[in-house]
Amino acid sequence: MEEVKLKIADMIKSAINDEIALEDILSKIEVPKDKKNGDFAYPCFNLSKLLKKSPVDIANDIKENIKLDNNIKEIQVVNGYLNFYVNDTDISKKVLTNIFNMKEKYGFQNIGKGQNVCVDYSSPNIAKPFHLGHFRTTIIGRAISNLYKELGYNTISINYLGDWGRQFGLVIEGYKRFKDEYDISNDPLHSLADMYVRANKLAKEDEEVMNMARENFKKLEDGNEEYLKLWKYFRDVSLKEYYKLYDLLNCKFDSYNGEAYYNDKMQEVIDILDKKGVLVESRGAKVVMLGENEPPCIIVTSIGSTIYATRDLAAILDRTRQYDYVKSIYVTSYEQINHFKQVFEVAKYIVDEKYAKGLVHVPYGMVRLKTGKMSTREGTVIYLQDLLNDAIKKADNILVEKNNKIHDRENIAKQIGIGALVFNDLKTSKIKDVVFDLDEILRFDGETGPYIQYTYVRTISILKKAGFNEKNIDINSIDFSMLNTEDEVELIKKLDSFSDVIKRAANEYEPSILARYLIDVASLFSRFYNNSQVITNDINLKNVRCLLVYATSIVIKKGLAILGIDTPNEM
RNA sequence: GCAGCUGUAGCUUAAUUGGAUAGAGCAUUCGGCUACGAACCGAAAGGUUGCAGGUUCAAGUCCUGUCAGCUGCACCA
Numbered sequence: 001m002e003e004v005k006l007k008i009a010d011m012i013k014s015a016i017n018d019e020i021a022l023e024d025i026l027s028k029i030e031v032p033k034d035k036k037n038g039d040f041a042y043p044c045f046n047l048s049k050l051l052k053k054s055p056v057d058i059a060n061d062i063k064e065n066i067k068l069d070n071n072i073k074e075i076q077v078v079n080g081y082l083n084f085y086v087n088d089t090d091i092s093k094k095v096l097t098n099i100f101n102m103k104e105k106y107g108f109q110n111i112g113k114g115q116n117v118c119v120d121y122s123s124p125n126i127a128k129p130f131h132l133g134h135f136r137t138t139i140i141g142r143a144i145s146n147l148y149k150e151l152g153y154n155t156i157s158i159n160y161l162g163d164w165g166r167q168f169g170l171v172i173e174g175y176k177r178f179k180d181e182y183d184i185s186n187d188p189l190h191s192l193a194d195m196y197v198r199a200n201k202l203a204k205e206d207e208e209v210m211n212m213a214r215e216n217f218k219k220l221e222d223g224n225e226e227y228l229k230l231w232k233y234f235r236d237v238s239l240k241e242y243y244k245l246y247d248l249l250n251c252k253f254d255s256y257n258g259e260a261y262y263n264d265k266m267q268e269v270i271d272i273l274d275k276k277g278v279l280v281e282s283r284g285a286k287v288v289m290l291g292e293n294e295p296p297c298i299i300v301t302s303i304g305s306t307i308y309a310t311r312d313l314a315a316i317l318d319r320t321r322q323y324d325y326v327k328s329i330y331v332t333s334y335e336q337i338n339h340f341k342q343v344f345e346v347a348k349y350i351v352d353e354k355y356a357k358g359l360v361h362v363p364y365g366m367v368r369l370k371t372g373k374m375s376t377r378e379g380t381v382i383y384l385q386d387l388l389n390d391a392i393k394k395a396d397n398i399l400v401e402k403n404n405k406i407h408d409r410e411n412i413a414k415q416i417g418i419g420a421l422v423f424n425d426l427k428t429s430k431i432k433d434v435v436f437d438l439d440e441i442l443r444f445d446g447e448t449g450p451y452i453q454y455t456y457v458r459t460i461s462i463l464k465k466a467g468f469n470e471k472n473i474d475i476n477s478i479d480f481s482m483l484n485t486e487d488e489v490e491l492i493k494k495l496d497s498f499s500d501v502i503k504r505a506a507n508e509y510e511p512s513i514l515a516r517y518l519i520d521v522a523s524l525f526s527r528f529y530n531n532s533q534v535i536t537n538d539i540n541l542k543n544v545r546c547l548l549v550y551a552t553s554i555v556i557k558k559g560l561a562i563l564g565i566d567t568p569n570e571m
Numbered sequence: 572g573c574a575g576c577u578g579u580a581g582c583u584u585a586a587u588u589g590g591a592u593a594g595a596g597c598a599u600u601c602g603g604c605u606a607c608g609a610a611c612c613g614a615a616a617g618g619u620u621g622c623a624g625g626u627u628c629a630a631g632u633c634c635u636g637u638c639a640g641c642u643g644c645a646c647c648a
Contacts, residue, residue, distance in 0.1 A: 031587065033594075043590055045628050055628075079591065080628085125648075165648065259648085285646050293573075294644085301646040308648050334576065338643050365577085366641080373641095402610070416610090428584065431576065433641065440583070445610050446596045447584090454610050462607050497587095504587080516585070519595080523612095530603090530612045549607095571610080 001039070001091065001496050004071050005029055008040055008084055011072075015065040016047070016058075035490065038076065038083035045080055055080030088489045093480040095496040099551040100475055107498045107558055112153030116323045119145040119155055121331035122251070123258075125162030126238035127171050127196060129189040130245055132367045132382045132436065133333065133374065139425045139564060140364055141331040142251055143511035146562040148327075150502050156323055160315065161258025163235050165308070167196070169217030172230055173209065174199030188237040197376060221263075221305075235260075245384060249418060250564065262314040266306045269313045269350060270299060276349050288346045297342040312343045313350055320355045327358045329509070334363035334431065362509040364430035370437075382436060391417035394442050395450075399571065406570055415566040416450050422565050423449030427515040447519050449565055452556060455522035456567045458529060459553035466535045468546045475547075482544050487528035491548065494524055495555050502562070511563060518559045525552050 009026040025042070032041045044058040051058055059077040066075065074085040099106045121141020124134045145155045174195030182191035203210040220227045239256070246252070270286070273279040278288050284302030299310050319328060330340060340361035348356045367374060367382075374381050396413035399406055406412060424441050428434070444450040462468075483489065498517075505513040534545045557567045 028590095030590075032591075033586075034591075037591070041591085043629090045590080048628070081591065162648065167647075283645070287645075296645070298646050303646080305646085307646065311648095333642090335642060336648085337575065339648085363576085368641085398610070403608090432584090433577075435583095437583085440597085443597075448596090448610085450610055451596095454608085458608060458611085465607055500587090512585095513587095516595090523595085526611060527613090529607080530609095533606060535607045570608090 001086070001493065002500070004086055004091075005040060007069065007071060008042070011066050011068070012042060012062060012082070014067070015062045016051075020047070020050075032081075032083065037078065037081065038074075039086045039493070040084040042082040042084075043080065044082060088484070088492075089481045091496065092483045092489070092492050095492050096478075096480065096547050096551050097475055099495065099554055100470070100473070100547065103470075104554060104558055106554055107502050108150055108152070109499055109503065110152035111503075112148065112151050112326075114152065114154050115326045117145075117148045117153040117155045118158055118319055118323055118325045118328040119148070119331065120158045120160050120329065121145075122253070123160040123162060123332075124238075124242060125167070126258075127168075127189065127192045127234045128238075128376070129193055129381075130242060130384045131374065132384060132387065135384050135387075135421075136364055136367060136425055136430075136434075137331045137333070138249065138251060139422050140362070140430055140511060141329075142564045143426060143514075143562065144329060144331065144362065144506070144509055146564065147502060147506040147511065147514070150562060151506050153326075156255065156325075157253045158255045158257065158319075159253040161235075161239075161256055161260075163231075163238075164259035164263060164311075166214070166217050168220060168231060168234070169213035169215070170199045170203060171196050171234060172216040172220070172227060173203070173213045175230065177202075189241050192234065192237075193376065231260075245388075248388065248414070249422075250566070257315075259308070259311050262311045262318065265314040265318055266310045269310060269317060270306075272317075272350050273299060273346070278349050288349070290342060290345055294342075297346045299346075309339070309343050309346070312339075313346060316343075316347050316355070316359070317350055320351050325355065325358055327360060328355075329360045329362055331362045331364065333366050335366070337361065337363050360509070362430075365433040367434050367436055370435060387421065387441070388418065390438070391421050391442055393417070395420070395444070398444065403571065412568045412571055415568045416444070416453060416571060419449035419453055419560075419565040420444060421449075422563065423452070423515060426511045426563055427519070429512055430510060449560075450571075452518050452522045452560060453565070453567055454571060455525055456553060456556045456560070457569065457571050459525070459549050459556070460569060462529075462534050462549050463546060463553065466542065466546050468550060470550065473543070473547065478544050478547060479540050480544060482541050483548060485528075485532060487524065487531055488545075488548060491521070491524040491528055491552065494521055495551055498555050498559070514559060515563060518556060518563075521552065521555055521559070525549075525556075 006026065009022055009029060012025050013020065013022050029040050029042050032038055044055040047058050048055050056077065059080055059082045062082055063075050063077055071087055071090060072084055073087045076083045119141055122134060122138040124130055145157050148155045171192065178195045178198060184191045199209065199213070203213055216227065220231055270279065273288060279286050279299060280289060282296060285298050286300035287296035287298050289296045297309055298307055301307055319325060344356065344359045347359060369380055371380065392413050395417035396409065399409050399413055421441060427447060483492065501514055501517045505511055532545065534542065534549055536542050560567050
């Protein structure tokens with residue numbers, strides 16, 4: 001449809017004697033909200049002053065003078081709008097043939113030409129269980145990474161583990177004091193987290209404990225063998241638990257280089273800033289001054305230690321060398337907006353302009369409970385594993401109830417349960433806070449992941465029953481004019497906009513655009529499915545409708561895959 | 572206090588970036604399984620887009636003010 005839009009712009013331009021740039025016309029052409037107003041519309045109001053005529057007269061003039069080609073079926077003038085109706089059979093043929101030829105490549109656009117894009121997401125702090133907050137960055141980050149892959153970029157998924165910092169002094173302190181009270185091998189992360197919480201509490205009450213924690217971390221930094229061994233143990237058991245979850249969620253990372261990895265790479269950052277003369281002393285710390293009324297970015301603290309900003313800068317420098325990225329995306333909650341603003345500002349002193357320009361922070365809203373913020377100390381954290389178990393169990397119960405002939409129930413229950421959770425997190429604008437509501441998250445009907453999965457299952461179920469085999473299809477013998485119901489035409493036009501949607505979702509770092517698109521596709525398909533018989537005695541009609549069903553199945557499967565959601569073959 | 576984000580139907584939300592009658596899902600009421608899978612489809616009802624001004628042919632969208640919630644604001648990450 002994009003090229004039709006271009007043609008329309010061209011027609012309008014010649015009809016009004018070239019007074020306006022093609023670009024301006026093109027940018028004004030819109031897709032009407034109501035399909036009764038056609039496939040494209042051009043509002044003539046802004047021409048009114050220029051041409052000194054009423055919008056309606058202008059529209060009528062254009063209509064008189066325009067030279068149509070056969071892409072356009074009809075033009076109508078309504079209230080100063082010029083409404084264009086495209087030739088549906090043309091579109092159907094183009095779209096379905098395209099999908100049929102491209103198959104699962106449909107939607108791919110090689111805009112990136114293999115250039116590297118880093119996506120930094122998930123990044124849990126080790127020695128703590130994975131909770132709902134980590135889930136959001138993981139799911140959103142992966143979707144963004146997949147979207148950029150679909151645009152021809154080579155994406156590098158980086159899990160920047162929180163595996164270093166003062167907190168480990170406390171973790172070690174807690175471990176030393178309380179380890180005998182726990183069965184660590186059974187549930188290492190909850191045990192460690194609990195010890196940490198207790199040590200944290202002690203340290204707040206007793207300055208002596210805090211001092212010991214500081215000392216612990218200092219020893220760790222200085223390479224104390226016993227503590228290093230302990231740290232490595234914490235990291236290993238943590239990763240082992242995380243891998244289980246990532247496996248379940250089907251998440252893969254290209255790098256697990258966390259903060260510790262940059263421990264020996266920060267001096268260079270300090271040196272560069274120093275050499276450029278932007279590193280100044282302030283209140284005993286070494287900082288880079290930023291705006292007039294803004295706090296400076298602290299690089300070295302007054303007691304001589306580095307800080308998270310320093311590590312982030314070291315990571316940026318390292319990633320320019322390792323990956324030569326055109327874009328480097330950070331997916332974190334909006335709490336860190338100012339932090340990244342600072343870091344990106346300072347990065348201009350450290351890396352080439354092109355790398356500094358490629359830095360993008362993608363903030364998302366926070367998960368909160370009806371009672372307030374999640375808090376480890378209050379014991380009000382929701383652990384992902386528990387939620388996954390709930391969702392999978394619910395899916396399993398429904399499967400038992402609805403489909404007793406199912407083949408691989410255990411696996412399909414996982415696909416559905418997890419699909420529901422993931423989709424739920426991706427369907428709304430990421431910047432909005434989400435209030436945790438178990439009933440809402442575990443809904444399987446309406447605008448949910450399972451609804452879309454279910455629609456997919458119906459598509460392939462039909463194709464199977466119809467004996468559809470894409471290898472036996474002669475696309476040239478298909479009569480596309482038989483797809484003439486409103487349901488069919490609308491569905492086809494929706495399928496056509498898939499690549500547009502991918503592009504928009506990637507540009508705006510907004511997976512919800514794709515998620516909502518898939519709801520539209522599923523909903524349009526369901527309507528078509530309900531109103532029209534696919535398997536009929538009219539072999540030509542059956543063939544062309546099967547092709548539509550097939551195209552729908554491809555788009556849904558591909559779309560869900562980008563969001564990180566599996567498509568079961570039955571459910 | 573300063574800055575940023577959010578505010579749309581009872582609830583969860585959309586609106587192609589300034590366009591036509593603000594569009595969905597859930598919940599409620601009603602209708603549809605001897606048609607390819609009812610985790611579905613259809614219909615009804617539900618709106619002063621937080622509030623007040625302004626710009627514009629046109630404002631949920633832009634500007635100013637204001638209210639509410641959230642987040643950040645120097646050595647935690």
